Amino acid sequence: MKPFRMNGGPIGGRMIGLGAALGLTLLAGLGPVRVEAADSPTIKIENFSFVPDDLTVPVGTTVTWENGDDIPHSVVLSDKSFRSKPLDTHDKATFTFTKPGEMQYFCGLHPHMKGKITVVP
């Protein structure tokens, strides 16, 4: 079976394609999302939420966060190894995850906004 892959398509990355062969889509936010090695997933920031807020990626994956709100947000990894610049509307931040493990992150301006990236070998 083809693994889950991220689809950043024309509807702004809200839908996660399960693979064209299966002809299915899932709404983000229903649970953890997993991407494969070749993907460069984008996490949308909208309505003061990270979408999806639970993502599994292979080591070496570069993750992009894109702000869709009219208010700036930022991305801060809980171990403080990365703190993005403030992201105004449509601004993006990227970070490459080089070590396996579970990484929590939050918005430096609105810390009630949380997400998690699980990095697998």
Place this chain on the structure above:
Amino acid sequence: MIGSDENEPNAAGVTRRHALECMIWAGTGVLWTVSGGVPRSTLLIGEAAAAEASQGGLSFLQLSDSHVGFDKPANPNALGTLKEAIGLVNALPKKPAFMIHTGDISHLSKAGQFDDADQVIGGAKLNVHYVPGEHDMIDEGNGKLYLDRYGKGTKGAGWYSFDAEGVHFIGLVNVVDLKAGGMGNLGADQLAWLAEDLKGRTASTPIVVFAHIPLWALYPTWGWGTQDAEQVLALLRPFGSVTVLNGHIHQLVQKVEGNVTFHTARSTAFPQPAPGAAASPGPMMVAADKLRSMLGVTQVAINQGSEPLAIVDRSLAGA
């Protein structure tokens, strides 16, 4: 009191908040008088009553959430509405002694935004005591620009106290070193400083505390609260008259708990939804002819020789 639990519509389908907005829109204001810790609310009609509220003792003005640099549809000209707010201040029948600004001066902590704000706010020709909002501490130096400009003589991330006409003012910073999943945060250093600052003061000293994020758990789901504020309230418990002035939520909310009156000011830039009334706390779009009824400034008067402290909110629509 206006609280989140009072947003439920009554049988007629009118929320108390909505009724209040209508009254403000109609050109009235709300006068809050605190006497012996018990607040009374009175509707103000016109300038005469407002002048009465600020007769005698100390009167100062609160500006909040200017968000200079904000240009999104909820208000494409935040600098313009700040200018209108300063115009309102300059038109007051009695000049306030000074202003406080409860943060989010700028939208993105850019030097040009601080410059523009300073130029417009300077038009009031009043001394201004600032505390930062989270939007003021996101420059590359994590607050260096703010502290270089507004932080002279302050401690830590910009906290300080001063006295005016027998009232003790305390400016707190609850927008730095925020913790994942948390709300506003003061931190151990600031709390220790506050304990020291209050030590030896007589219980009859009126206290005014101002900070950006509300110092009570107004709506934790949206992060509207300060996680270690309870320790501040414990330190303030001995004092007979405590007023806590906040911003951050871009709307009027008032709560009284014992000897403490909490009040949030309107923004001069854009309104935000009532707690839980929208999918997120982002800027609220309102009809252009209604925007100014939801923006404004707050005037506070403290009458000497007695305890009453009057809070008058004025909208840019002319209330």
